[in-house]
Structures are given as C-alpha cells and as structure tokens.
Amino acid sequence: MSEISIAVIGAGVIGKRHMQEIANSDQCKLVGIADPSPEAEHQAATLGVPLYKDYRKLLDTQHVDAVIVCTPNSTHVEVGMACIERGIPVLVEKPISDDLASARTLAEASRTARVPVLVGHHRRHNPMVRAAKNAIDEGRIGKLVAVNIMCLVYKPDAYFAVPWRRHTGGGPILINMIHEIDLIRHLCGDIVSVQAVASNKTRANEVEDSAACTLELDNGTVANISLSDTAATPWSWDTAAGEDRQLFDYRPVPTHFFAGTDGSLSLPDRTLWSYDGEKGRHRPIRDQLIPMEEENVYANQLRHFVDVISGAAEPLISADDAARTLATTLAVVEAARTRRKVDITLDARFRASDTIA
Numbered sequence: 001m002s003e004i005s006i007a008v009i010g011a012g013v014i015g016k017r018h019m020q021e022i023a024n025s026d027q028c029k030l031v032g033i034a035d036p037s038p039e040a041e042h043q044a045a046t047l048g049v050p051l052y053k054d055y056r057k058l059l060d061t062q063h064v065d066a067v068i069v070c071t072p073n074s075t076h077v078e079v080g081m082a083c084i085e086r087g088i089p090v091l092v093e094k095p096i097s098d099d100l101a102s103a104r105t106l107a108e109a110s111r112t113a114r115v116p117v118l119v120g121h122h123r124r125h126n127p128m129v130r131a132a133k134n135a136i137d138e139g140r141i142g143k144l145v146a147v148n149i150m151c152l153v154y155k156p157d158a159y160f161a162v163p164w165r166r167h168t169g170g171g172p173i174l175i176n177m178i179h180e181i182d183l184i185r186h187l188c189g190d191i192v193s194v195q196a197v198a199s200n201k202t203r204a205n206e207v208e209d210s211a212a213c214t215l216e217l218d219n220g221t222v223a224n225i226s227l228s229d230t231a232a233t234p235w236s237w238d239t240a241a242g243e244d245r246q247l248f249d250y251r252p253v254p255t256h257f258f259a260g261t262d263g264s265l266s267l268p269d270r271t272l273w274s275y276d277g278e279k280g281r282h283r284p285i286r287d288q289l290i291p292m293e294e295e296n297v298y299a300n301q302l303r304h305f306v307d308v309i310s311g312a313a314e315p316l317i318s319a320d321d322a323a324r325t326l327a328t329t330l331a332v333v334e335a336a337r338t339r340r341k342v343d344i345t346l347d348a349r350f351r352a353s354d355t356i357a
C-alpha cells in the first residue's frame, strides 16, 4: 500500500507529537500543516511541508487522505465537520468537543456520511490498558467494587499563557479528567450518576484548578477521581505511565486502583493483588506483576488510524463513544456547578441513549 497523506491541523503541543509519529512511520507521510500562529511557520519550514493559515484552504487545495485535528477543544467539531464534508477520515483530539450538542452533530455526520472519526483517547491504545481490561473481564479480581484514581499534577505557569486553557471549554476536567472517565468507562462499565466538587481558589482562573468526583456505575461499582493541576505530586497517569517521556518526567508509582471481591489491580505499576486460599485482611496478600512489553502508545494510535483510513478497522473510539465520555465529563462539570448529583440515566442532557443513535 502506498503511503497515506496526512495533514495536521493545529501545530501546538500535541500536534507536534503527532507529526513526530508520522515522521517515524513508514505507513504515512505529513503533507501539510494548518495553523495561524507564527510559531507554526518554523515547524512547517523544518519539516519541509506547506503551511496554511486557514485549514479550509489546506483541505481545498492539498490532496490529503486523512487529517489529525489538534486545535483547542472548542474548535474540534468545526474542523472535524469540514473534513467529513469533504469525505476525509479524521482523528480528532480529545475531548471531541466542549459541548454535547456539537459532539452529537459530529457523530451523526460521521455516521451519515460514512466517514470515520477516531477520537484521541490514546490510552486505549496502551497494552497496559489492554492487559488490565483482560484481567478485569476474565474475573481475575472478582466482582469490581471500587475504583480510586489520582490525577494530581503541577502544570507550570507557562502552560497557562495559552488563553483557551484558562477559560470555559478548557480546564483540567475537560483536558485531563476526561481521560480518567474514558478509562473507567472502557475498563469498568457505564457510569450512571455523578457527584462532584470543584475549586478555582488556588489559580483563580475562570476554570477549576482542582476537583473531586464520585461516580456510580451501572454494575454497582463506585469510583472516585481526585484532580488538580496545581499539586506537586508524581501521582498522575502522565508521570507514572511513561507514555510520553519527552513531555513528562517518568515515575512509575501506582495512581489508579481497581478493587474487586477476589483481588485488586493497581496501574500503571501493573500489580495484581490477591490471596492464596482464604481471603481476609488478617491474611498475607500476594502481589504479582502483569507481564507486558512496553509499546509506543501514540505510534499504536497512528497505526490504528491508518487501519481506520484504509477501512481495515472500525475506530477503537468513535465519535459516538467519545460523545458518551464527554457527556459524563460534562455531567461532572454540571454536578460541581450545581452542587447536586447528576443522574445520567434520567437527565436527557447527558443520557447515553440520547448520545448514541
């Protein structure tokens, strides 16, 4: 198969990461960048590809087989729709949107036009997540009862120089907690209700800097997520999983805990805890490492995208699926804002049946 021509729209932090993976791939090549910022000129010149200030001009003048959308959250749907209208398969970074109505519009357009949309919840391409899913699905920890997740990072001041990250539509619930919610949905099942608190008292931005939520799953599991972007800790997936060691320090400490009636699992350290024989807190609990080869998660995601483009695979996380993850994440925002529990199964604004056609 000849190399697939890919354009990247949005050449910021994650756009550069995708471009690096495209450069390392023998399945595809970068054929253009769209980004209005002056910094993108350097990027395009270095990579020797044309730069367009307006992404529509790129889509209308350049032959592209596929596009990766890495613009700010609020622009994902507008750019994604422009690709679908032109029949171009698209990988849209997460969150699929910052509002549910437009996310559903994109999902509907993808379905109707039969143009695939893959959403960048990249952790689903991590072999560690696959191994954890197998362990849970095979019943190795019994019935899942509780989940505890820490997403506690300190983002440097320079991170907040980019305005969209400080304003509604940005913020760590939509940028970071959404990864945790997607992981819980993927590994543990559907989330049916949400309670949450959020605070912006430390950074004083329009959006929260810290939040905590309690989620109820339809299988009875309860889950907690602690979130902060102003906490000096190693306790976050980004630091502990080592998926991007160029961007983040790597400290493989446990940050994600999945507790079941027969055992438990911590990630990203891949430790499975269980009793030999009789169970009970008075008895020694045994730990064992889940064997696994490390893989480049972003390269896996790109390979999967190539399969989606060629029709060999359905998106591992489609626009519909990502809209459901977004619905739950926006329910967290709503629960924190109103200080009330949001019942996702009853509330038409967030209900899954209204998200998936």
Ligand SMILES: NC(=O)c1ccc[n+]([C@@H]2O[C@H](COP(=O)([O-])OP(=O)(O)OC[C@H]3O[C@@H](n4cnc5c(N)ncnc54)[C@H](O)[C@@H]3O)[C@@H](O)[C@H]2O)c1
Residues within 6 Å of the ligand: 009, 010, 011, 012, 013, 014, 015, 034, 035, 036, 037, 055, 070, 071, 072, 073, 075, 093, 094, 095, 120, 121, 122, 162, 174, 175
């Ligand atoms: N999957 C992940 O691990 C991951 C990591 C980081 C960011 N993200 C997501 O990727 C997106 C971008 O995040 P980032 O941190 O790279 O942001 P960023 O601010 O570093 O980069 C965004 C880029 O988009 C450009 N841009 C803005 N409007 C545009 C438009 N209309 N057309 C073309 N370019 C436009 C900006 O000039 C900027 O260069 C966000 O949605 C974020 O949530 C995902």
